[in-house]
Amino acid sequence: MTPMNKQYRLAARPVGTPKDSDWSFTTEEIPTAAEGEVVVRVHYVSLDPAMRGWMNDAKSYIPPVGLGEVMRAGTVGEVIASKNPAFAVGDHVTGYHGVQQYGVSDGRDLVKVDPKLAPLESYLGGLGMPGLTAYFGLTDVGAVKEGDTVLVSGAAGAVGSMVGQIARIKGARAVGIAGGADKCRYVTEELGFDACVDYKADSFPQDLKAPLKSGVDVYFDNVGGDILDIALARLNRHARVVICGAISQYNNTTPVQGPANYLNLLVQHARMEGFVVFDYVRQYEEGTRQLATWYAEGKLKLKEHVDTGIENFPATFLKLFSGGNFGKLVLKVSED
C-alpha cells in the first residue's frame, strides 16, 4: 500500500474547549517538491497552548488558522526529497508543517538540527521554541539577575521547567507552581528548583508564604487567572511580571479574567510585560546555542511527554488544558 499523508484540519472555530467535531481528519497523497522546495516527513508534532489562540478568528500576532486548513503546529522531521540546494535528503529539520505526516516547504522556515546531540523531540521542547521562550522571557523581558526570587507558574510544563532551571543558572532562586504532588516533586528533585507549590492543594495559596518570604522579583506567568493575582500581591519593588501565556483563560467562553491586583504595579513601581518568542527570531541562533551549551554541560534537564499516533491528536491536545501532560507535550506522528 502506498503511504499517504494523514492530517488534522480545523473544521470549526471552537467555543470553549475544542471538541472532536472542531477537527476533520483527512488523508491525501504525499506532496512533491517543486523547484526550490523540500518535502519533510514529520516525526513529531509540537502541542502548545498558543495553538488554542490560533484557532480563534481574532487578530493576533499571526493570522488565525483558516477553516479547512491543516492545523498549524511546530514540527521536527526528516527531509525525504529536496529541490533546494540548502537541504539534502536525510537532513533533520524543525519547521511549521502542522498536524500532518508530510509537509512541503521552501526552506525559509526550516532549521537544521542534529539528532546525535539530543533526541529529535527535544528540538520541539527545551532546545526549541519552549526553551527559547523561557530564555528570552526570563533574561530579556524579565531581566533576571543574581539573587532574584523568580516565581513561575506551569513549572512542570515545557516553558516553566526551563524558566526555573535558567533562573538557577543565573544565580536566582526558583520557586515553581505546579498541579499535583508528583509534578512538584519532579520540579524540585529532578529540575532543582528551590521550592514548588501545588496549586491543587487545599493549603494553596498559603503554601507560597514560606518560599516567597522575601517576595517576588520576577514572576513568569504561563497561566493567568487567580494565580496571576496571587503573584501580583507578592511583588517586590521594581519587580517584573513576564506575561507569556494565560492557559487558564484560553478556553473561556466568558471574558478573560483581568488581574484585579494590577494596581500593585503602581505601589511597587513594578512592570508587567508581554512577549511572544517570534519577537526574537533574529536571536534564535544565539539562544539555541546557549541552551545547547548548558545542556551539554549537564546544567539543563529536558523532559518530553510523547504520545503516539496522529489519530490521537484531538485527545492529546486537550492534555495541555487538563494538565494531563508531564513535560513538553509532543505527538509522534510518523509510523515506522
Add this chain to the structure above:
Amino acid sequence: MTPMNKQYRLAARPVGTPKDSDWSFTTEEIPTAAEGEVVVRVHYVSLDPAMRGWMNDAKSYIPPVGLGEVMRAGTVGEVIASKNPAFAVGDHVTGYHGVQQYGVSDGRDLVKVDPKLAPLESYLGGLGMPGLTAYFGLTDVGAVKEGDTVLVSGAAGAVGSMVGQIARIKGARAVGIAGGADKCRYVTEELGFDACVDYKADSFPQDLKAPLKSGVDVYFDNVGGDILDIALARLNRHARVVICGAISQYNNTTPVQGPANYLNLLVQHARMEGFVVFDYVRQYEEGTRQLATWYAEGKLKLKEHVDTGIENFPATFLKLFSGGNFGKLVLKVSED
C-alpha cells in the same frame, strides 16, 4: 478673638465613597515651634485621588492615615514662626501639613517656593506633585519619544492636563479622554492637545477611532476600569502603559476591575508599569526646574480649581470622584 487651628481628622475608614461621618472637624490652638521647627500657616490644601487610598487600612507605599489623625494632604503656606535656621518668617513653602490651617514641621519635608514666579496654588498643581507625576511618568516610565501617539485619561485633570502638554513639548501627538464637552474643548483649545474624546458621550468609545488610527504608543492611565481596557485594545507594538492611578476604582466596594485585555501586552510585546511620584524624590529639583522653565517660556498652561473654606473640605474632596472639578483641585483654607 485669638485665631485657632481648624482641622479635618479621619474619624472612620470609609466604605465606598467617603461620607461626612467619616470625618471629624476639630479646633485646636495654633501650634508653637520647638527647637529646629517651623510653624506654617497653610494657605492652600491639595486634594488628590491618592488621598482616598491613604484612608484605607491597607499596606501601600506609605502607611495609612490613622483614625483620629489630621487627614494627610499636600499644602502650601507661609512660615509664621521659625526656630530652624533654614527658614525665615515670611518664606513660602510646600509641605504635607494636611487638612488644617496651621502645621508644624522640622523642615525636612518643606520646599521653598517663589510666589512671584507663579501663583502660590500652582505649586500644588502643574508646578507641584501633579506636574512632577506627569513629568516623570511620561518621560521616564512612559519613555515618550518624538512621533509617538500619547493617550491620556483624566485629560482635564491635574496630572492629565500636564501629560498632554509635556507630550506635545516632546514632539508627540496628544489625545485626551475627559468627561464632557466643556472639558474636551478646554483640553484641545486651551491646552493644545491634538484631540480629546468625551467618555460621557453616547458615541464613546467609537470616537477614539479617528484620533487613534495610528494606534497608541503611550497610554497614561489615571482612571482604570473600562477605559484602561479600551486603551489596551489599541496598543501598538512595544507600547508603554503607565499606571498612575485608577480613580474609577477607588470607591469600589466590590473588587477592583482587572484589565481583561491585558493579554494584548503579550500580542504587542508591550508593557504596563506603575509608579508613584515619591519614587523620584531625588529628582524633584530637576523636574521642578524643567517645569518652571517651560512655564516661563509660555509652553505650559496651568489651571487650578479653587474652592474656599476649610469647612467645605468633605464636599470639595468628593469632586475628585464626580469629575466636579476643572483643573487641579485645591482648597483655600486661610482666612484673610
